[in-house]
Amino acid sequence: MRDLILASTSSARRALMDGLGLPYRTQSPGVDEQVSPLHSAKEAVRELAERKARAVHARNPEAWVLGADQLVEVNGQTLTKPEDRGAARAQLGKLLGHTHDIHTGVCLIGPGGQHFEGLETARLTFHAVTPDELERYLDLNEWEGCCGSYRVEGAGQALLARLEGDRSNVQGLPMVTVVRLLRQAGFSFFERR
Numbered sequence: 001m002r003d004l005i006l007a008s009t010s011s012a013r014r015a016l017m018d019g020l021g022l023p024y025r026t027q028s029p030g031v032d033e034q035v036s037p038l039h040s041a042k043e044a045v046r047e048l049a050e051r052k053a054r055a056v057h058a059r060n061p062e063a064w065v066l067g068a069d070q071l072v073e074v075n076g077q078t079l080t081k082p083e084d085r086g087a088a089r090a091q092l093g094k095l096l097g098h099t100h101d102i103h104t105g106v107c108l109i110g111p112g113g114q115h116f117e118g119l120e121t122a123r124l125t126f127h128a129v130t131p132d133e134l135e136r137y138l139d140l141n142e143w144e145g146c147c148g149s150y151r152v153e154g155a156g157q158a159l160l161a162r163l164e165g166d167r168s169n170v171q172g173l174p175m176v177t178v179v180r181l182l183r184q185a186g187f188s189f190f191e192r193r
């Protein structure tokens with residue numbers, strides 16, 4: 001049985017991997033997530049996904065390690081996870097009534113140094129809502145730990161006017177891409193245990 005590690009502290013990513021049914025374990029990447037301000041959002045998530053995977057692989061060289069990173073891009077600005085409710089209000093203020101992209105980079109590193117990577121973008125359009133409705137949504141605390149301050153699988157779907165792309169990508173892992181990388185790496189599925 002292959003040793004697969006998800007290099008993530010994200011409960012959303014764990015939930016998505018749990019659904020896939022492959023045996024895996026998790027480890028925190030514990031990396032500095034600073035990247036050059038000259039990087040585009042896509043370059044940043046690609047670099048950080050690899051940085052996370054390589055950091056955990058360095059501690060577990062015999063394992064397969066999957067890392068991921070996500071950013072929201074709107075009007076040329078990149079948004080990550082909000083620090084507090086005020087930051088979440090400001091983020092949603094940029095997204096409501098507009099269209100934004102959410103990019104997720106994924107990187108799979110193997111015991112022999114094998115390296116597979118992918119990047120997926122989903123495009124979301126949000127309804128414009130009143131300030132009172134925004135405050136009511138913020139009261140639900142779905143903004144906590146979420147890039148862009150919303151949960152597409154939660155109450156946040158009431159904000160969604162249009163979604164183009166892989167919904168699981170918005171949640172944190174583009175599972176169509178993750179499955180492609182795992183199959184490219186030779187993983188087999190539905191093993192009898």
Ligand SMILES: Nc1nc2c(ncn2[C@H]2C[C@H](O)[C@@H](COP(=O)(O)OP(=O)(O)OP(=O)(O)O)O2)c(=O)[nH]1
Binds near residue numbers: 010080081146152
């Ligand atoms: N449940 C849920 N989580 C979301 C949604 N959109 C974004 N997120 C979460 C997934 C990730 O945990 C987080 C993206 O931020 P990062 O890529 O920096 O990952 P994070 O630091 O959370 O975990 P990691 O670096 O993998 O340990 O936002 C959503 O619609 N639903």
